[in-house]
Amino acid sequence: MAVSGGPDSVALLSILHQLAPAWNLLLTVVHCNYGLRGAESDGDASFVAALCRRLELPCHIRRLTVDRRGTGESSSLQARAREARYRLFRDVVVELGADRVALGHTADDQAETVLLRMLRGTGLRGLAGMPHIRESLFVRPLLSRSRQEILAYLQAVGLSYRTDSSNAKSIYLRNRVRHELLPVMQSLAPAAARILARQADLLRDDDRLLDALAAHRLERTIRSRDSATIVLDRTVLLKQPPALQRRILRQAIQAVAPSTGVPRSDVLLSMLASLASHSGGIWNAGAAMVACEQDQVRLTAVSPLPPIGGEGLQPLSAASAPDVVTIADLPSAVSWPLTGAVIRLRAVTRERGLVLLEKPSSSLALLDADRLSWPLTIRPWRHGDWFFPTGMAGRRKKLQDYFTDAKLGRSMRERIPLVLSGEGIAWIVGQRVDARFAATGSTTRFVLVRVTQPLRRKGVF
Numbered sequence: 001m002a003v004s005g006g007p008d009s010v011a012l013l014s015i016l017h018q019l020a021p022a023w024n025l026l027l028t029v030v031h032c033n034y035g036l037r038g039a040e041s042d043g044d045a046s047f048v049a050a051l052c053r054r055l056e057l058p059c060h061i062r063r064l065t066v067d068r069r070g071t072g073e074s075s076s077l078q079a080r081a082r083e084a085r086y087r088l089f090r091d092v093v094v095e096l097g098a099d100r101v102a103l104g105h106t107a108d109d110q111a112e113t114v115l116l117r118m119l120r121g122t123g124l125r126g127l128a129g130m131p132h133i134r135e136s137l138f139v140r141p142l143l144s145r146s147r148q149e150i151l152a153y154l155q156a157v158g159l160s161y162r163t164d165s166s167n168a169k170s171i172y173l174r175n176r177v178r179h180e181l182l183p184v185m186q187s188l189a190p191a192a193a194r195i196l197a198r199q200a201d202l203l204r205d206d207d208r209l210l211d212a213l214a215a216h217r218l219e220r221t222i223r224s225r226d227s228a229t230i231v232l233d234r235t236v237l238l239k240q241p242p243a244l245q246r247r248i249l250r251q252a253i254q255a256v257a258p259s260t261g262v263p264r265s266d267v268l269l270s271m272l273a274s275l276a277s278h279s280g281g282i283w284n285a286g287a288a289m290v291a292c293e294q295d296q297v298r299l300t301a302v303s304p305l306p307p308i309g310g311e312g313l314q315p316l317s318a319a320s321a322p323d324v325v326t327i328a329d330l331p332s333a334v335s336w337p338l339t340g341a342v343i344r345l346r347a348v349t350r351e352r353g354l355v356l357l358e359k360p361s362s363s364l365a366l367l368d369a370d371r372l373s374w375p376l377t378i379r380p381w382r383h384g385d386w387f388f389p390t391g392m393a394g395r396r397k398k399l400q401d402y403f404t405d406a407k408l409g410r411s412m413r414e415r416i417p418l419v420l421s422g423e424g425i426a427w428i429v430g431q432r433v434d435a436r437f438a439a440t441g442s443t444t445r446f447v448l449v450r451v452t453q454p455l456r457r458k459g460v461f
């Protein structure tokens with residue numbers, strides 16, 4: 001049992017403890033102490049330990065360190081703490097030989113999750129909320145019960161619990177949903193949380209059915225596959241109803257790059273639009289690269305360090321490669337088909353950005369996120385290209401002239417990727433950043449673009 005000391009997990013602990021003899025359960029409590037709230041965190045740990053002593057249950061208090069600095073746009077402190085917690089639970093499961101991890105989520109948590117996802121934009125999968133059982137390991141026995149019922153239960157059995165002071169802070173969107181949005185909904189429909197949780201259960205069934213259908217159709221859409229590549233039949237894919245097209249593409253991406261999270265639906269939609277319009281192009285979705293070719297869609301895993309000519313990443317041949325790679329999201333990794341170089345893009349904190357600004361290197365570019373227009377693209381140079389080189393007092397320069405001045409011959413020029421924001425060149429990779437998009441000391445949101453080239457020649461390319 002994962003017990004934070006809050007009302008939900010204390011109620012869960014009490015209920016499972018009562019059921020243990022009849023259900024033949026062997027219970028152990030795990031509490032994570034991140035120490036993020038100083039004495040309050042230690043107080044939670046002591047509270048859980050004391051409760052376990054009283055109930056004569058084994059208790060593991062584990063100290064976890066969570067990096068307070070942000071590493072990406074979406075990774076808030078709370079999200080990083082949650083990730084660390086789930087990692088720890090998996091370790092403890094192995095250590096103890098446990099069968100399940102019981103979590104104290106309630107219908108109110110479910111309603112908050114669903115509402116949060118609605119606010120950010122979501123499909124059926126997001127509206128289906130958290131499952132009652134995940135990976136046959138994590139179980140949420142209280143998911144259909146409202147927090148009100150939990151509090152009433154605790155009062156009836158005379159159990160106290162801890163209150164997390166950060167739950168009251170409205171800086172977290174989740175807390176605002178909990179304290180501002182849900183109460184309004186509950187004033188209109190008192191059972192709003194349970195209604196949303198029940199709706200999530202129904203939608204989850206629909207989502208599973210569509211997923212199973214898509215998995216079946218995916219098999220019919222695949223033309224060929226090996227460990228790192230899946231080739232889909234474009235026509236067969238586009239003949240499917242739109243809801244299945246997105247799922248087939250998503251499943252194929254996750255099959256070639258299992259480490260990639262669920263690709264965002266807007267990314268899938270633009271890939272499909274591009275496929276439907278025959279416009280070609282290469283898309284990056286997490287650790288997968290999706291190349292829209294004539295009558296096929298090639299999905300390739302982008303390995304973290306591509307071996308030259310070895311297994312793993314198979315760069316597209318220059319002849320078959322469409323010449324524009326679209327970067328729809330951060331973080332991203334793109335294999336540049338013409339050389340096998342890997343270009344990675346991610347958000348970095350202001351502190352890290354300012355440190356990196358002091359250490360210029362030809363293998364990285366620091367861009368100002370607020371000046372960029374998305375999606376970014378990567379392509380080779382074209383006749384007529386120009387840019388505003390940094391350090392040239394706002395003067396515009398033709399790329400052709402830049403290459404001549406830099407003594408870069410024709411074959412080299414054609415291999416060099418350009419990172420573009422909208423129509424503007426932001427970075428001649430390995431060479432020069434454009435002054436319009438370059439990060440400066442006053443930049444607040446940094447995008448770090450880094451290139452690693454397996455075959456190092458002169459400079460980066």
Ligand SMILES: Nc1ncnc2c1ncn2[C@@H]1O[C@H](COP(=O)(O)OP(=O)(O)OP(=O)(O)O)[C@@H](O)[C@H]1O
Pocket residue numbers: 001002003004005006007008009010030031032033085102103104105109164
């Ligand atoms: N520090 C922690 N140690 C162990 N388990 C935790 C911890 N934080 C959360 N959990 C588990 O994850 C579930 C959901 O987390 P959430 O952040 O919603 O809980 P909470 O608000 O801290 O407390 P509770 O849900 O117990 O009232 C908890 O019910 C509990 O089972």
